[in-house]
Amino acid sequence: MNSESIRILHTSDWHLGKQLNGYPRHAEQVEVMEEICLIAENECVDAVIISGDIFDTANPPIESTELLYSTLKKLSNNGKRAVIAIAGNHDSPDRIEAPDSLARECGIIFAGYPNSCIRPFELDSGLKITESSNGFISLSLPGKDIPLRIILTPYANEIRLKTYLGEQNSEEELRTVLMNKWNETASKYCDGKGVNILAAHLLFMNEGGEMPEEGDDEKPILHIGGAQAVFTNNIPPQIQYTAAGHLHRKQIMSNENSPVVYSGSPIAYSFGEADQKKYIVIAEIKPDQKAEIKNIELTKGKKLLRACFENTTEAEKWLKTNSNALVELTMATDTFLSAEERKCLYASHDGIVALIPDVANKNELSQNSKIIDLQKNIEDLFIDYFVHKENVKPSDDIIALFKEVIAEENE
Numbered sequence: 001m002n003s004e005s006i007r008i009l010h011t012s013d014w015h016l017g018k019q020l021n022g023y024p025r026h027a028e029q030v031e032v033m034e035e036i037c038l039i040a041e042n043e044c045v046d047a048v049i050i051s052g053d054i055f056d057t058a059n060p061p062i063e064s065t066e067l068l069y070s071t072l073k074k075l076s077n078n079g080k081r082a083v084i085a086i087a088g089n090h091d092s093p094d095r096i097e098a099p100d101s102l103a104r105e106c107g108i109i110f111a112g113y114p115n116s117c118i119r120p121f122e123l124d125s126g127l128k129i130t131e132s133s134n135g136f137i138s139l140s141l142p143g144k145d146i147p148l149r150i151i152l153t154p155y156a157n158e159i160r161l162k163t164y165l166g167e168q169n170s171e172e173e174l175r176t177v178l179m180n181k182w183n184e185t186a187s188k189y190c191d192g193k194g195v196n197i198l199a200a201h202l203l204f205m206n207e208g209g210e211m212p213e214e215g216d217d218e219k220p221i222l223h224i225g226g227a228q229a230v231f232t233n234n235i236p237p238q239i240q241y242t243a244a245g246h247l248h249r250k251q252i253m254s255n256e257n258s259p260v261v262y263s264g265s266p267i268a269y270s271f272g273e274a275d276q277k278k279y280i281v282i283a284e285i286k287p288d289q290k291a292e293i294k295n296i297e298l299t300k301g302k303k304l305l306r307a308c309f310e311n312t313t314e315a316e317k318w319l320k321t322n323s324n325a326l327v328e329l330t331m332a333t334d335t336f337l338s339a340e341e342r343k344c345l346y347a348s349h350d351g352i353v354a355l356i357p358d359v360a361n362k363n364e365l366s367q368n369s370k371i372i373d374l375q376k377n378i379e380d381l382f383i384d385y386f387v388h389k390e391n392v393k394p395s396d397d398i399i400a401l402f403k404e405v406i407a408e409e410n411e
Contacts, residue, residue, distance in 0.1 A: 004146050006195045008279040009040050009075075012051035012245035013265035015090065016083050017064035020269065020304075020326060021353045026063055031300040033071040033267045036280060039296055040075055042362065046141050048075045048149060051245030051263070052088025052201030054154055055084040058395065069099065072108050079107040079123040083125070087112045087154040088201040088245055096154075111152040114161055136185050138194070146287055149190050152289070153181055153200035155246075158228055178202075179234035186236035192288035196238050200230075201245040204253055204260050207231040212247055223404050232260050239289040241283050249297065250279045259291060271328045271354075274304040279394030302326050302351065312341050319349035328354045335359070336390070339397040378406065 014033075018025055020117040025177055040048060076083045085108070087096040093112030100110050100119075107127045109118055126142035129249035139148040158174045182198065192198040205211055211229065214364050233250060242260040263281045268274060278301065282294040303399060305322055308330040309315035329345065329352055331337055337345075337357050348350055376384070379383040382402050388395040394402070 004144065005284050005286045006047065006141065006144060006146065006148055006240070006241070007035075007043065007045045008197070008283045008285065008301070009043065009045040009048045010051065010241075010243045010261060010263045010265050010283060011036060011048070011266065012201075012243075013053040013088070013189040013248055014050065014068075014243070015053055015056040015265060015269055016068055017060035018056035018269055019026040023326060023351070023353050025269075025301075026067070027266055028301045029064075030067060031139075032298055033067060035298055035300045036266065037071060037074040039233045039280060040081070043296075045081065045282065046144060046368070047084065048085070049150070049197070049243045050085040050197050051199055051243045052086050053090045053245060053265075054088065055091055057090065057205045058092035060095075076108050076193065079105070079125045079127055081107065082127055082139055082141060083108045083136075083148060084152075084199060086152055086201060086245070089155040091155075111135075111154050114153050114156050115166075116154070119171075131189060133179070133185070133189075136189060138189060145290060147194035149194050149196045151185050151190075151196075151198045151200075153178070153182075153198065153202065155201040164366055175230045178230055179236075182234070182239075183236050186238040190236070190238040192238075194287055195285045196240050197285075198235060198239045200242065200243040203229045203246055204232055204242070204244055206235055206253055207228045208313050209408065212251070212253075217277065218244055221326050224375045227391055235260065240285050240289070242349075243283075248273055249276050250281070252293070259293060261293065266298050270302045271304050271306055275307055304328075306330070308332060312344055315345060316348040319345070319352070324351075326351045326353050328356070330356045330358050332360065334394050336398065339401075340394050357392070359410070379403070 007299060016029055045138065055064060060082070072085070075081065087093045093259065097110050097112040097116065102249050104121045104160060107123055115183045117134050118129060118132045118137050120129040120132050126140070128140040130140050131135055131138035131146060136151050137150055137152065141148055161174060186196065203212060235257065237257045240258045242258060244260055244262045247262040247267060248265040251262050253260040261281055264278060268276060268278065268279055278298040279295045280298060282296060283291045303325040305325045307318060307327045309318065310332045315331065319327065327349060336359070342355065379399070383394060
């Protein structure tokens, strides 16, 4: 039995370019990318897999594109380490594959589509694609005598995924189509003499188990026109590790053959992730053996905190003790916050992402809403409209501001 192993760094859901309610996260992303590069060096990994949602949108900002390329170049260690990145449901497949010819010179491999066929190459470092077919590559790594085989399944919605995989029967379940394609590829290329991995941006679940929850800030896969959840037992028995992307919380799903691992996002991207620790995953894998997994916690990125207060004095005190966090602040109040109260809160903390008034009598006010009476003066109509939209009467400051606007319009 071959005792040689391959060490994989698995990460996903970078969402470069993402903002939080308009609050920029680029500086945090720069820091966590540096941290991931440092871990790759310290852990002496042989390959890096990024399992989709590299960008947050199909047209990311220039600074995010530059951050991606500089990070991947560092991770590749001048072509001595393989870097494999697949597209997720936030990514543009064409954009992901656009730099392919230049990227391959550094040992960086992009797959935007489930049927992408990577052109073989060989670098002076010894890194080489030895076999390639639609949705599959086999790599020879520098200093390793065993091959690394990867079945590549970037995200595509159900209709396109079936088309890419050559399935003509529109009624065939997606999970069955994928299982057949994966089994065909694994039977042809994935024997017990190498390390066999599936890299996929899909929603996996255990058959008969609870459906994993897609986060409140993740673009859902499970929707009309999206993709069906795939069972872990649809994965071929030859696969030793599934590097999954899409879910932002790090988690492992059981599989009798191999672990299905979501590494999660590198920083918290929504307040639904406020209590989550973030990780990258190191998988050390020997041929025909179970993967050994190590989770390494990431330390960069601001904490996301939620808090609720009944008075601004206590809120300001708490904000000052959590000055380095991004905050969703709820203020329990009987009326709308005054302009002065808002000003004081924002002045005490520059990371307030959301300031939410929790008005005690909003339901009562809503129930008392009236039919519009166009005979009323404009100020009363404004008050009625404000109550209808916000379920609370406008404060004196808001009414005064409204009067100023009307006065300017009448000049």
